[in-house]
Amino acid sequence: MTNSMEEVEDTDCILITGSNTAECHPIIGRMVKRAVDRRRAKLIVIDPRKVELVKFAHIWLRPRPGTDIAWINAMAHVIIQEGLWDEEYVKNRTEGFEALRTCVAEYSPERAERITGIAAQDLRRAARRYAQGPKAMILYAMGITQHTKGTDNVKALANLAMLCGNIGVEGGGLSPLRGQNNVQGACDMGALPNVLPGYQPVTDETVLARFQQRWSTGTRLSNRVGLTATEMFGAAREGRLRAMLVMGENPVLSEANSSHVRKALGSLDMLIVQDIFLTETAQMADVVLPAASFAEKDGTFTNTERRVQRVRKALDPPGRALADWEILCAVAQRVSRKMQARQAAMNEAGSHASHPRLFSHGYWEYKSPAEIFDELAELTPAYAGMSYSRLERGGIQWPCPNKYHPGTPVLHKDRFVRGMGKFHAVEHTPSAEEPDETYPFLLSTGRTRFHYHTGTMTRRSQGLSFIAPEGFVEMNPRDAAALDIRDGERARLVSRRGEITSRVRLTERSPHGMVFATFHFRESPVNVLTNDALDPTAKIPEFKVSAVRVEKLPEDPGQGSPTMLLT
Ligand SMILES: Nc1nc2c(c(=O)[nH]1)N[C@H]1C(S)=C(S)[C@@H](COP(=O)(O)OP(=O)(O)OC[C@H]3O[C@@H](n4cnc5c(=O)[nH]c(N)nc54)[C@H](O)[C@@H]3O)O[C@H]1N2
Ligand SMILES: Nc1nc2c(c(=O)[nH]1)N[C@H]1C(S)=C(S)[C@@H](COP(=O)(O)OP(=O)(O)OC[C@H]3O[C@@H](n4cnc5c(=O)[nH]c(N)nc54)[C@H](O)[C@@H]3O)O[C@H]1N2
Numbered sequence: 001m002t003n004s005m006e007e008v009e010d011t012d013c014i015l016i017t018g019s020n021t022a023e024c025h026p027i028i029g030r031m032v033k034r035a036v037d038r039r040r041a042k043l044i045v046i047d048p049r050k051v052e053l054v055k056f057a058h059i060w061l062r063p064r065p066g067t068d069i070a071w072i073n074a075m076a077h078v079i080i081q082e083g084l085w086d087e088e089y090v091k092n093r094t095e096g097f098e099a100l101r102t103c104v105a106e107y108s109p110e111r112a113e114r115i116t117g118i119a120a121q122d123l124r125r126a127a128r129r130y131a132q133g134p135k136a137m138i139l140y141a142m143g144i145t146q147h148t149k150g151t152d153n154v155k156a157l158a159n160l161a162m163l164c165g166n167i168g169v170e171g172g173g174l175s176p177l178r179g180q181n182n183v184q185g186a187c188d189m190g191a192l193p194n195v196l197p198g199y200q201p202v203t204d205e206t207v208l209a210r211f212q213q214r215w216s217t218g219t220r221l222s223n224r225v226g227l228t229a230t231e232m233f234g235a236a237r238e239g240r241l242r243a244m245l246v247m248g249e250n251p252v253l254s255e256a257n258s259s260h261v262r263k264a265l266g267s268l269d270m271l272i273v274q275d276i277f278l279t280e281t282a283q284m285a286d287v288v289l290p291a292a293s294f295a296e297k298d299g300t301f302t303n304t305e306r307r308v309q310r311v312r313k314a315l316d317p318p319g320r321a322l323a324d325w326e327i328l329c330a331v332a333q334r335v336s337r338k339m340q341a342r343q344a345a346m347n348e349a350g351s352h353a354s355h356p357r358l359f360s361h362g363y364w365e366y367k368s369p370a371e372i373f374d375e376l377a378e379l380t381p382a383y384a385g386m387s388y389s390r391l392e393r394g395g396i397q398w399p400c401p402n403k404y405h406p407g408t409p410v411l412h413k414d415r416f417v418r419g420m421g422k423f424h425a426v427e428h429t430p431s432a433e434e435p436d437e438t439y440p441f442l443l444s445t446g447r448t449r450f451h452y453h454t455g456t457m458t459r460r461s462q463g464l465s466f467i468a469p470e471g472f473v474e475m476n477p478r479d480a481a482a483l484d485i486r487d488g489e490r491a492r493l494v495s496r497r498g499e500i501t502s503r504v505r506l507t508e509r510s511p512h513g514m515v516f517a518t519f520h521f522r523e524s525p526v527n528v529l530t531n532d533a534l535d536p537t538a539k540i541p542e543f544k545v546s547a548v549r550v551e552k553l554p555e556d557p558g559q560g561s562p563t564m565l566l567t
């Protein structure tokens with residue numbers, strides 16, 4: 001996020017798109033409701049589904065999934081055409097405006113209407129309202145990113161925010177609502193294939209030299225960019241990847257096109273899974289390493305507003321479970337010892353070939369998470385001013401470059417991190433797979449309030465399972481009538497990649513021609529259906545658009561809609 005959560009309650013206009021905030025980020029959702037109710041902030045929701053916040057919205061635009069660039073560019077078109085943009089800001093703080101102007105000139109609201117299905121006058125109204133601000137925030141989530149054009153979608157939103165001078169100001173900004181409690185932290189720590197901690201590129205020799213020196217390794221650190229998680233499954237199937245350690249993920253249910261994923265995992269020489277439960281993925285593993293859960297270990301989480309917070313151990317881990325860092329260190333030490341032994345054997349045999357010495361003696365022997373954090377702070381400028389003792393007094397938002405720095409609630413304040421804010425001219429193109437005669441429905445996937453992802457944790461909760469015991473597919477009543485499917489009936493969903501059956505729930509939340517399903521339930525594993533086409537930059541799959549056919553099951557009598565007590 002460029003900005004902070006609490007600013008939601010102190011802004012004039014909130015534009016939310018591709019985020020089911022009330023269900024997936026309920027705390028922020030509540031802040032949005034309060035901002036509208038108490039502070040009279042204007043709310044614009046742009047979402048194909050009639051999500052809960054639509055009830056609070058002043059303007060709701062309902063685009064066809066996968067058409068975001070068209071409406072975003074059209075909003076920029078209107079804002080420029082009607083002179084509503086912030087000329088001073090654009091002149092002083094940005095570059096690339098002319099290319100943007102030329103690009104969006106082609107996106108009249110009338111053309112956008114044909115692509116998105118949003119009425120041109122509604123689009124104009126939303127554009128004016130956002131530009132009018134004075135302060136306006138954009139919040140987005142997976143409805144924007146989980147597309148083959150996900151990166152371009154985000155760039156288009158950034159254009160809109162800069163055009164109206166909304167980046168670097170309190171109550172403004174462009175803020176992705178991050179998914180997991182610590183996904184921001186995982187990225188900050190360098191759990192990405194191309195960067196070390198603090199987004200320092202592995203291809204930068206000066207960066208590598210610093211890490212090499214701190215870790216006193218005998219060999220040069222690799223400057224090669226690795227594979228993303230989504231690329232690894234393809235590589236495994238092709239035999240380019242032979243072993244995998246999966247830590248805290250359940251890809252058998254969560255990755256797109258899961259029959260491919262199963263095949264990929266099956267073709268590995270070695271699969272190790274480190275998890276707190278025996279998941280569908282762990283059941284395929286050669287070795288399972290039992291990990292301690294969040295309540296059973298010390299550490300930090302970095303939340304969606306870049307705030308680093310301490311987590312404290314409340315319970316002892318069960319059985320032989322260990323904290324993830326302890327497991328990783330133990331594995332690394334054994335690998336290191338093995339390689340040293342092999343080297344010794346080779347030397348004895350008179351070979352002079354040198355095997356890389358992984359790490360100096362004593363390395364990977366941390367005593368506590370605090371010690372690991374200190375090393376991180378030393379090597380990561382954005383975390384440099386933080387320590388466990390400082391975090392005792394409360395969370396700090398990065399960048400925090402020194403011990404006296406209070407942290408940074410708003411990014412890009414006086415200048416952009418790169419200098420000038422850069423406009424990117426991006427064009428609309430269709431999704432990788434669109435409905436056709438054989439697969440006439442657009443399948444969109446996502447979440448409900450009551451379960452978390454593949455259900456490994458939430459489905460163990462009796463209360464949640466009582467409220468939401470099974471999966472369902474949301475379908476518009478008009479579409480269901482044409483197929484003679486009643487509310488609560490089971491139906492078959494078929495895509496080019498596989499098929500599942502699931503109970504159908506009839507609701508106006510889903511627009512005509514679109515069905516929506518969650519990936520929470522192993523009994524109706526929706527990723528059997530989804531398309532694994534990737535965004536070329538972010539390598540995120542197109543979870544939000546694939547094509548399916550819905551078939552009535554002859555034998556099912558239908559049983560009303562017992563799937564949820566509350567929605
Ligand atoms: N209860 C609960 N909360 C969660 C999670 C959970 O599993 N359960 N998971 C967490 C995680 S890791 C994440 S990433 C977040 C995800 O949070 P969200 O991204 O809010 O969740 P999704 O259900 O994926 O919904 C995406 C939204 O995008 C809309 N959408 C779909 N296609 C399009 C499109 O083409 N354009 C636009 N503009 N919108 C579209 C959908 O209708 C939906 O409202 O939630 C987090 N919070
Ligand atoms: N169709 C479809 N698929 C999607 C999405 C979608 O919108 N639609 N969204 C995607 C998104 S945004 C996300 S984030 C992914 C989520 O996909 P996953 O991350 O694969 O799903 P989770 O069920 O959250 O799996 C987390 C695992 O971590 C384990 N775990 C919990 N705590 C710990 C711990 O402290 N240590 C260890 N070692 N393990 C732990 C849990 O038991 C669980 O097995 O799904 C993606 N898949």
Ligand SMILES: [Mo]
Binds near residue numbers: 179180
């Ligand atoms: Mo996520």
